[in-house]
Amino acid sequence: MPPPPQAGLDGEPQQTAAAAQPHTGTGAGSTRERILDIALELFVEQGYEKTSLRDIAEQLGTTKAALYYHFERKQDILLELHLRLHALGRDAFEELARLEDGQRADAWPALVDHLIDQVVENRELILMHQRNSNALRELTDTERHRAENDDIEELFRRVLQSPAIPLEQRVRMTCSLTAIVGTLATGDAIFGDVPIEELAELVRVAVRDLLRVPEPSRATSS
Amino acid sequence: MPPPPQAGLDGEPQQTAAAAQPHTGTGAGSTRERILDIALELFVEQGYEKTSLRDIAEQLGTTKAALYYHFERKQDILLELHLRLHALGRDAFEELARLEDGQRADAWPALVDHLIDQVVENRELILMHQRNSNALRELTDTERHRAENDDIEELFRRVLQSPAIPLEQRVRMTCSLTAIVGTLATGDAIFGDVPIEELAELVRVAVRDLLRVPEPSRATSS
DNA sequence: GTCTATATTTCGATAGAC
DNA sequence: GTCTATCGAAATATAGAC
Structure with missing residues (x-):
């Protein structure tokens, strides 16, 4: 039974396409990249599921x-x-591979420094x-191809x-990672007025204590 | 224009209601509580949006x-x-109120201990x-009534x-909170074989370093 | 309190013109 | 590459019998 071929409304209002800006053809600021940038912003603000393709297109x-x-597919954007x-x-x-191989935990602080910057x-x-x-x-469930040893x-x-x-030591490493990510990424809500570089430096010093990295003027009493 | 009153299918298959177990009327293990327990589990596994009411009912x-x-509404469960x-x-x-009032940061370690347990x-x-x-x-956006000074x-x-x-010190406090929550809540994937109490104790000790809490046998050299 | 059946809405995805 | 128009498949929520 074919539905009534009534034109006009679908419950899904199509845009009037009024705000179409010109854009460069293909490059760093290509349409594809712009879509990704917009999606990134919306996924942070509203979440992936609540962000419809209509939101992005708008x-x-x-x-x-x-x-x-x-x-x-929508998932491909994610x-x-x-x-x-x-x-x-x-x-x-x-x-990380060096760590995994040589098991030298003393390489960890350098990795932490790098991570904070990133x-x-x-x-x-x-x-x-x-x-x-x-x-x-559920993305990695679908695309197990790339995301197995790759993640x-x-x-x-x-x-x-x-x-x-x-x-x-492993617990201290885990605490370091979660503290860095948690404090620096979500920190805007708390330390919004503090320059991010200053905040990063404070986290760096704090994490050093967490990892028991001996500082120059500090004796290593077990 | 009324849709065809055709019975049977809606694209949404109704359950055959085969697994209906008896339950107590109203109490601690009431239906309402059971719904919440099931929802909690599913929201963790699949996420809120991907969990349909049909999943819970099933x-x-x-x-x-x-x-x-x-x-x-579904939101009311959340x-x-x-x-x-x-x-x-x-x-x-x-x-927390004491901290906010008296500003004595030395009360923080006790709070951390409590938080770890919880x-x-x-x-x-x-x-x-x-x-x-x-x-x-978006829940607190809708129900700003309860969740303002209440959160x-x-x-x-x-x-x-x-x-x-x-x-x-505030940065160190924030790092502590994020480390505790991040390591102990998500830790299952990493420290699944370690008893949670042991893990908690290790985190407790590590966070003490993070907060620079002087331990009995440790000199406080600035 | 729980059921069947259906209303209502929104979304991802496709077809085909331009 | 972008458009209009529409499909088909969910999901939330409601109506009313039992």
């Missing part, structure tokens, strides 16, 4: 259907943002990650589970 | 419509779970909170913003 100044030229996060951790990858520079991406952990999880979280987990490192 | 052994006798979390923090409320005892509730922060946020998070924020406490 801010972009186009229509829902146009998005499907750039991304096959996947692409997830890959941005992975790209970030690539640098830390070698250090969290500061990519707060929005981190926020997106922790506010949409559920949506991201940064999985990599961290493997290091933090390494039996060669004493449990106490 | 596990309960009833139908979707039955849930509406106990809760007017709200009730949020209130459970608030009830937890009520105990810590007085200590996080351990209510991991699932904490997990639900941090995995559904988006859904919870635990807001209370913590106020303390952590208190200008009477040095910035460095």
Whole structure:
């Protein structure tokens, strides 16, 4: 039974396409990148599920259907943002591998320093990650291809589970990571008036105590 | 134009109601409480948005419509779970108020001890909170009535913003909170084989270093 | 208190013109 | 590459019998 071919309304109002701005063809600020930037912002503000493709298209100044030229599915947008996060951790990858291999826990502080910088520079991406952990999880369920030995979280987990490192130290490492991410990424609500660099430095010093890193003028009494 | 009153299918298959178990009438294990317990579990596993009322009803052994006798809207289930979390923090409320009032940062370690216990005892509730922060946020937007001066998070924020406490100390406090919640609530994936009490004790000791709490056998060299 | 059946809405995704 | 128009599949919520 075909539905009434009545034109005009669908319950889903199509935009009048009034705010279409011109844009460069293909480059760093390509439409694809703009979609990702807008999606990142909306996913942080409203969450992945509550952000409809219509929301994204509206801010972009186009229509829902146009998005499907750039991304096959909505999930692919989220996947692409997830890959941005992975790209970030690539640098830390070698250090992590060294840790996993040589088991030298003294390399950890350097890694922490690096991590703090990256969290500061990519707060929005981190926020997106922790506010949409559920949506991201079912992403890796679908696309297990890339996200198995590839996932940064999985990599961290493997290091933090390494039996060669004493449990106490591993707990301190985990506390460091959660403190860094939690304080620097979500910190805006609390330390909004403090420059982020100052905040990062304070976290750096605090975490040093957490990891029991001996400072120059401090005796290492067991 | 009325739709065809065709019976049978709606695209939404109704359950055959085969697994209806008997239950006590009204008490601690009432239907309402069972709904909340099931919802808590599902919200942690799948997230709030991905958990349909049909999912909850299925596990309960009833139908979707039955849930509406106990809760007017889906959001009310989430709200009730949020209130459970608030009830937890009520105990810590007085200590927090003392901190806010007297500004004595030395009361903080005791509060941390209390917090660790509560996080351990209510991991699932904490997990639900941090995995559904988006859904919870739009909850407080709607029901601003209860959740203004009432919110635990807001209370913590106020303390952590208190200008009477040095910035460095406030950062260390924030790191402590995020480390405790992050490590103990999410820790299952990493420290699944370690007894939670042992883990809690290790976190307790580590956080003590983070807060620079002088231990008995340790000199306080600035 | 729980059921069946249906209303209502919104969303992701597609088809085909331009 | 973007548009209009529409499909089909969910989901929330309601109505009314039992």
